[in-house]
């Protein structure tokens with residue numbers, strides 16, 4: 001990057017208003033610099049040549065993790081390691097933490113943020129499926145004010161999001177956990193560490209006192225142009241005690257929803273098959289965490 | 293391109309440098325501060341050869357801008373030995389022959405030190421997981437893991 005031939009401006013505003021002002025005033029390509037684990041790699045590989053980088057890590061409200069009436073409000077600049085090291089977060093949302101733990105190495109997680117993982121909009125982003133099944137909401141601010149975007153509607157395609165020009169994700173919030181509920185995220189990769197998901201499956205489910213599933217949400221990553229919510233897969237579990245038939249129906253619904261690509265990491269058929277297998281395993285883990 | 297003046301702390305010393313917005317902390321350490329102990333393997337976060345700590349957090353210095361170092365505390369491999377006295381991890385790497393070409397070694401040592409700070413008594417699996425972001429083309433990792441486990445044992449005073 002040292003030998004770049006174009007002019008790059010770098011700013012580190014202390015307030016959100018100042019950040020929006022800088023972004024709005026710049027005519028060229030603007031990139032928000034959060035952990036930089038996508039932005040700096042993309043600059044190094046000459047995939048992007050921004051005119052302005054706006055570092056958001058000095059904006060106080062974007063750095064905190066708050067427990068908010070039983071749920072959470074997590075600042076957009078909170079790093080993966082800050083979530084891993086949080087005393088309660090992993091107990092409340094173990095499936096989201098499963099996804100966060102898979103984002104690169106310890107070094108990468110020391111910088112990478114979940115908001116950046118979402119905004120980069122890779123179909124294989126590991127924190128996105130569990131955020132979707134958790135019902136996470138992104139709080140966004142831009143030149144035209146503030147709005148909320150459910151994570152399920154955030155990614156619109158590879159590298160594409162629902163953000164309008166100049167909009168920043170300030171934080172995202174997670175609802176209060178229902179009693180006897182649990183979530184899990186599993187991915188399959190050719191290598192055990194430091195690899196990109198071939199398939200990722202997130203499940204968040206709730207059981208009643210008798211062990212019957214009353215609610216289940218299922219999301220798949222890396223098997224389409226963006227992470228998918230699969231309503232039929234969740235419906236296969238609701239009303240059951242997660243018996244063999246229910247698990248088979250879950251796997252079939254998960255596989256049926258895949259529309260993957262063939263690449264060096266896995267063929268279409270393989271991804272479709274693995275999605276079903278992982279869905280069953282993730283459901284079993286989520287059920288154990290829910291206290292089944 | 294416009295250079296900005298940056299003041300920071302490296303291994304406990306106050307340091308000033310001039311930096312362009314495109315330079316990474318790795319570029320600054322090696323090219324502006326002549327601290328070449330920190331290595332570049334990939335410049336894309338994959339290999340861990342450039343590992344340093346930034347305000348105590350283990351990071352890849354190739355994924356941090358030099359300008360982001362302002363006012364921070366940076367620890368590099370150069371700060372690991374105490375004068376002529378090697379850090380226990382450095383001694384154990386030599387004892388266990390945990391290096392061959394050595395290009396990955398500074399990054400592995402910095403990463404291992406950071407692990408032992410948060411977890412003085414790691415299991416072998418925990419060592420392997422923590423060091424998964426440090427690639428080594430020579431050793432096959434076995435001796436590296438042994439050296440880290442042995443250094444941890446010594447540092448616990450066992």
Ligand SMILES: Cc1cc2nc3c(=O)[nH]c(=O)nc-3n(C[C@@H](O)[C@@H](O)[C@H](O)COP(=O)(O)OP(=O)(O)OC[C@H]3O[C@@H](n4cnc5c(N)ncnc54)[C@H](O)[C@@H]3O)c2cc1C
Pocket residue numbers: 031032033034035036037038039040041056076077102103104105108111112113114115116117118119120124125126127167168169170194195196197336337338
């Ligand atoms: C070696 C390596 C391995 C990796 N492995 C994995 C993996 O296994 N799984 C995985 O999912 N990811 C992986 N990643 C990618 C992962 O680190 C990133 O997706 C990360 O989560 C992005 O967060 P960041 O804070 O670094 O974002 P940045 O790089 O700072 O930003 C990413 C994008 O989002 C935009 N952006 C960031 N924050 C905001 C905001 N608040 N509002 C609006 N836009 C914003 C930026 O402008 C940019 O376009 C890996 C990366 C590396 C370098």
Ligand code: FES
Pocket residue numbers: 331332333334335336337338339340341342343352353354355
């Ligand atoms: S040079 Fe930074 S990770 Fe390879």
Ligand code: FES
Pocket residue numbers: 390391392393394395396397427428429430431
């Ligand atoms: S000793 Fe050569 S790469 Fe590790």
